Amino acid sequence: MSELLPDPVYFAGLPKVITSGAVILRDEHGRVLIEKPNYRPHWLLPGGGVDPGEDPRRCAQREVREELGLDLPIGRLLTVDWVPPRAEIGAPMGLHFVFDAGMLPEAELRERIVLQRTELDEWRLVDEDEADLLSGWGALRVRRALAVLRGEAQADVVAHGR
Template sequence: MAELLPDPVFFASLPKVYASGAVILRDQEDRVLVEKPTYRDHWLLPGGHVDPDEDVRETARREVREELGLVLEVGRLLTVDWLPARPESGRPMGVHFVFDGGVHDAADLEARIVLQESELEAWRFVPEAELGLLSAWGRRRALAALRVLRGQESADLFGFGGS
């Protein structure tokens, strides 16, 4: 029996999707590490967009290494967020994965962090009440991930449909 090959016309007709991987990195006081990029008005969780042929967990690991100079194991998947396409802006659909970056000694991390100055201007630990520094969608992701870490809900696939 002949092997069926993928239909290139079918695959070309599918919508484009971009993906990103980020981490929730916490200190002993349950504060969350956030970073201020040079190219956005709001703060972000450490992470970034998936490179071609890259596993999303590896993306999160790579981005933490590139942005903060930290070599960390990236733990379990906490949340997945799907965002719809925005044809008016040219943005395709997106899927964003947030992983557990673990709990770390704040002083130890402060001594080890080497900020990627070409992309980031600052980083800091913030309590949950200050996660409003993130964009609305970033805050929702971070809060959902914290609920999963506390056992208040299980990891789930969900979409906010936000900006």
């Protein structure tokens, strides 16, 4: 019979995971809101990293409030992306959750959004065929989430190789 490891030793040996929560927020024409951070070369969905003890849905709600000044109810889970670790840059594996944030008319978005200028340069509404403004896997997750919203796919975990 092998001896059990003490919890701190056992947990220290487990893989680390980066977790994030993001949203699909649409206007009345079905366009998706994306944002341009000042620290990345590509656009992103509204959202960000999960804080210790925070669940991904609450993270998404908090990030939308911080980044866009919108306090919105966050709806159902649309997709989860699993990204393997990248040892060459020291990045652990990631789990990235995307939720439905519903629809707000464009006029209301323009009136209500207060952009977090310390992190973001701008926001815009894009059609699905413009999703390539995001990273390659970012565009895939937008298209998959929209397919779930249209009833063409089921919410699922998708693994991404690098």
